[in-house]
Amino acid sequence: MIEFAYTAKDKSTNKIVKGKISADSQMAAANILNEKKLFPIKITPASSVNLLGDVAFLNKVSPKSRVIFTRQLATLVKAGLPITQALNTSIDQVNDKKFKSKLEKIAASVEGGQTLSESFAQYPDTFNEVYVSLVHAGEESGTLDDSLERLADQQEKEQQIASSVRGALIYPALVLVTIIGVMAFMLASVMPQIAGLYKELDKPLPIVTQITLAVSGFAVSYWYIVILLVVAIVFGIRAYFRTSSGKAVWAKAKLNMPVFKTLFRKVYMARFARTLGSLVASGVPLLEALSISGQSMNNVVLKKIVMQASEEVKAGKPLSDALEKNPYFIQLVPQMIRVGEESGTLGTMLDKVASFYEDEVAQAVKNLSTIIEPVLMVVLGGMVFFIIIAVLYPVYSLVGSGVDTGNAGSTTTGTTPAQ
Numbered sequence: 105m106i107e108f109a110y111t112a113k114d115k116s117t118n119k120i121v122k123g124k125i126s127a128d129s130q131m132a133a134a135n136i137l138n139e140k141k142l143f144p145i146k147i148t149p150a151s152s153v154n155l156l157g158d159v160a161f162l163n164k165v166s167p168k169s170r171v172i173f174t175r176q177l178a179t180l181v182k183a184g185l186p187i188t189q190a191l192n193t194s195i196d197q198v199n200d201k202k203f204k205s206k207l208e209k210i211a212a213s214v215e216g217g218q219t220l221s222e223s224f225a226q227y228p229d230t231f232n233e234v235y236v237s238l239v240h241a242g243e244e245s246g247t248l249d250d251s252l253e254r255l256a257d258q259q260e261k262e263q264q265i266a267s268s269v270r271g272a273l274i275y276p277a278l279v280l281v282t283i284i285g286v287m288a289f290m291l292a293s294v295m296p297q298i299a300g301l302y303k304e305l306d307k308p309l310p311i312v313t314q315i316t317l318a319v320s321g322f323a324v325s326y327w328y329i330v331i332l333l334v335v336a337i338v339f340g341i342r343a344y345f346r347t348s349s350g351k352a353v354w355a356k357a358k359l360n361m362p363v364f365k366t367l368f369r370k371v372y373m374a375r376f377a378r379t380l381g382s383l384v385a386s387g388v389p390l391l392e393a394l395s396i397s398g399q400s401m402n403n404v405v406l407k408k409i410v411m412q413a414s415e416e417v418k419a420g421k422p423l424s425d426a427l428e429k430n431p432y433f434i435q436l437v438p439q440m441i442r443v444g445e446e447s448g449t450l451g452t453m454l455d456k457v458a459s460f461y462e463d464e465v466a467q468a469v470k471n472l473s474t475i476i477e478p479v480l481m482v483v484l485g486g487m488v489f490f491i492i493i494a495v496l497y498p499v500y501s502l503v504g505s506g507v508d509t510g511n512a513g514s515t516t517t518g519t520t521p522a523q
Contacts, residue, residue: 108126109122109149110142110147111146111228114141114142115141133147165202165230166200169198173194176193178253181248191220194207195208219240221236232400233400234383238255239252251386254386261378261458265462265465283484292320298313312494313497355406358403359406359432367469372401372403372406373457373461374465375400377437380394380397381450381453383396384454390423391414394423406432422445436457
């Protein structure tokens with residue numbers, strides 16, 4: 105018998121539970137959990153130590169690979185192939201070795217008697233709760249092919265938005281890197297030469313230049329300490345933003361950030377509407393769909409709002425009324441939800457809201473460089489001002505001092521013969 109650590113959802117209470125269980129294999133452990141009315145999410149050997157398992161970027165599957173796999177699986181299921189054959193055929197087309205390894209284990213789990221959604225749920229780092237829930241809803245309703253197509257469409261939209269944002273940020277990033285490079289060159293190369301000139305002329309350096317020279321000298325002499333400090337600060341900030349208070353601070357910052365807050369809110373509205381619309385259209389109960397949609401937005405402030413709205417819906421209040429007065433939800437969203445509630449087409453209305461805001465985000469991303477340009481100009485202006493004060497001003501002071509000395513010398517030479 106092997107001891108396994110598990111994370112599962114209690115089917116009766118929908119709560120996440122963790123614990124340990126003894127079984128002959130991982131599949132046997134999953135069957136035992138199912139008998140206890142626990143939906144397995146993750147099952148791992150309790151005694152195993154995976155030094156790289158918690159390093160997310162080493163196990164991360166690219167969104168593009170997941171989209172292609174989902175699209176192919178949907179096509180094969182729609183064509184009438186048995187799920188095991190469709191799954192194995194789709195796996196053959198996967199090139200990512202890490203992803204393929206996980207899929208092969210999933211296929212073995214399905215062949216062993218588990219449902220596709222239960223098998224996907226064993227890898228939450230690759231198949232999130234939205235993915236698993238939509239697959240589960242498709243299995244329950246007999247529309248697995250439609251659910252998989254919705255998943256592929258949803259993932260493609262999210263990937264397009266993420267790629268567009270990253271693409272729009274390349275230019276500002278290059279500008280900032282160039283500015284930092286110029287500053288580093290000035291501090292490491294030009295500043296010591298200016299200091300040498302002042303020392304030869306036995307003149308005191310301006311206070312700003314003295315401070316800058318001290319900083320550059322420390323950075324050059326103790327560069328390893330500077331690198332360690334930068335790494336420590338970066339990791340410290342990341343660690344803080346992983347805490348509950350840090351997540352709340354970062355979530356509020358994104359929703360209220362000057363220039364970018366409108367873009368962030370539209371991204372969240374599109375994601376919420378797309379996820380909730382897909383879940384509702386697939387037959388997932390509204391309360392469960394709200395819980396999953398809140399998680400999908402990846403913002404603790406909005407998640408809390410959606411959870412509160414879920415409680416109000418549970419008490420009998422329409423979802424549109426529960427969201428209407430919240431300042432972080434753009435008012436078009438509850439208005440369209442109300443239309444869907446009154447007409448019985450909530451899923452369709454949410455899809456329209458999602459499409460609208462996805463188009464809005466795409467347009468905003470195209471204009472992102474124009475939005476960021478004033479910010480870059482301010483930063484660039486500050487850098488130029490610093491260079492003038494710390495680097496060029498001492499040079500001009502030397503030139504001016506030299507001219508005055510020369511004039512004084514010529515005057516003295518001219519008055520001597522007259523005497």
